[in-house]
Amino acid sequence: MSPADVRWAGPRALLVELDSLEAVLAVHARLRENPAPGQVDVLAAAQTVLVVFDSRANARSAREVIAGLETQVAGAAAGSEAPVKIEVVYDGEDLTEVGKLTGLGNDGVIAAHTGQLWTAAFGGFAPGFAYLVGETDALNVPRRGTPRTAVPAGSVALAGNFSAVYPRRSPGGWQLIGHTAARMWDLEREPPALVRPGAKVQYVAVRELVEIISAGAEHAGEPHQGDQAHQSTQAPAGDRLEVLSPGPQALIQDLGRPGLGDLGVSPAGAADARSARQANRLVGNMPTDAVIENVLGGLAVRARGELTAALSGARTSAEIQGPEGSRAAPMYAPFPLHDGESLHLHVPEAGLRTYLAVRGGIDVAPVLGSRSTDLMSGIGPAPLAAGAVLPIGEVDIARAVGQPEPPALxxxxxxxxxxxxxxxxxxxxxxxxxxxxxxxxxxxxxxxxxxxxxxxxxxxxxxxxxxxxxxxxxxxxxxxxxxxxxxxxxxxxxxxxxxxxxxxxxxxxxxxxxxxxxxxxxxxxxxxxxxxxxxxxxxxxxxxxxxxxxxxxxxx
The missing domain is CATH 2.40.100.10 (Cyclophilin-like)
Structure with a gap:
């Protein structure tokens, strides 16, 4: 493979084009086991491997090394792990149509689906969704002409030369041939994905399934898969922040959860990470502490305890209301928010997203190592609603409150x-x-x-x-x-x-x-x-x- 097969995908990422699934899996496995310096994530796909780095310098230095990996790993032995067995009831709405398209009939489709090992080529689409490639082309069928608006969780499906199981209820245009009770995604399991790239899968036909009730929202199709305790109106011990109004949208965000692309999980995190970092810096937090990201103002919160806060991002007029009257809250500078006082944000003068940091950080439970709300994957805290009570973390007194700063943008x-x-x-x-x-x-x-x-x-x-x-x-x-x-x-x-x-x-x-x-x-x-x-x-x-x-x- 020549260096021309490695393309820039932005200044900190490389897209490696390969000519076979075997080469994709081999290069992906090599980079997972022996990461290049500064490698943040590596993601296998149908014919490519995406490698993400933490800097331009590391991406540049790794480019030639990665370009030569195919010849070094070509013909690598397949993994020796036992295949993941997925029990399936073959009662899908499209089973008969697939039988006609392939000429195999219903029984022939079931025999072809269960009679071969499937390899997880890559993830994506949703957490726990794995694109599986079979050993033959017998079940190569087109997607439906009209996608369904909602495919039930656990549906077993075919599209092109791929098979997959829908981990959660979602839209989809694949041909449905059955259903399973297997939990493809479970946050209480390590790792949470049942099938990862490179794994082998064996489908097993059964007459009926033992219904398994999942504690996670991923199988029930709930919108968010994380700790919801922070939405409770019961006040936890210690300092906290009560949401009076979220405005058009208010989310808890930190710097995200990179490195989980293989699981179908996006990095998420603050959309404007520079401003989120600035807000944390102003109150003396760590850069990774969680803040509130508010879109187009309207956010109103009340202090329960003596708090120090800061606003960054889109400039907005903000007012603090309390028993002693009201006063303006500054932008890009720390300010006190006394017990019982409320902070009200108006529509930004310029920009879209304003960040509110509180000294100590928003201390909700992390999900996959981050407190970020991910609207794409449905992972993390739910969007904030009126009545939510947010715990505030312990203050690190060794970290000084910052001085006023100019806007980050x-x-x-x-x-x-x-x-x-x-x-x-x-x-x-x-x-x-x-x-x-x-x-x-x-x-x-x-x-x-x-x-x-x-x-x-x-x-x-x-x-x-x-x-x-x-x-x-x-x-x-x-x-x-x-x-x-x-x-x-x-x-x-x-x-x-x-x-x-x-x-x-x-x-x-x-x-x-x-x-x-x-x-x-x-x-x-x-x-x-x-x-x-x-x-x-x-x-x-x-x-x-x-x-x-x-x-x-x-x-x-």
């Missing part, structure tokens, strides 16, 4: 407030060759507009906008066909058939089946997370190794 928020396009730096690829030269040029030459459908999963963009010299147009592909699912990183500009890019943020899916034309660099993701609907955006190409411009930034 002064230039970007000023541009948005003034109606000027916000410029985000991008690196090209890894799938820029799927687009016409005209569209690759249009990506950086035309203005894009943030739409109201944007959220923590991604910023959705429309063509054209204020400051555009010509009417914008969607991006056109130079290649047809489907791209096999592959790993994606935060910042990826994924382009669906509409031709309108989606800029992935913190809760993005770990794999995607649409080509990624470029990736916003990590240094500019905090600005991307602060873009309200209607904001004009331009992209500027930079070199992934140096971040130096590849062409002059378009005039704004």
């Amino acid at each position: 002064p230039g970007e928020l000023a541009s948005a407030a003034a109606g000027r396009p916000v410029v985000l730096r991008i690196t090209s690829g890894p799938r820029h060759d799927w687009f016409t030269p005209e569209s690759r040029e249009a990506l950086t030459q035309q203005v894009w507009t943030v739409t109201a459908e944007s959220n923590r999963i991604g910023v959705r963009l429309d063509a054209g906008g204020q400051g555009s010299a010509t009417a914008g147009k969607p991006l056109e592909r130079a290649r047809t066909g489907e791209l096999p699912s592959e790993g994606v990183v935060a910042g990826s500009l994924q382009v669906p058939p509409s031709g309108l890019p989606v800029l992935f943020l913190a809760d993005h899916p770990v794999t995607g089946g649409y080509p990624v034309i470029g990736a916003v660099i990590p240094e500019d993701l905090p600005a991307a997370a602060q873009l309200p609907p209607g904001t004009a955006v331009r992209f500027a190409d930079v070199d992934p190794e140096t971040l130096q411009p590849l062409a002059p930034t378009p005039s704004t």
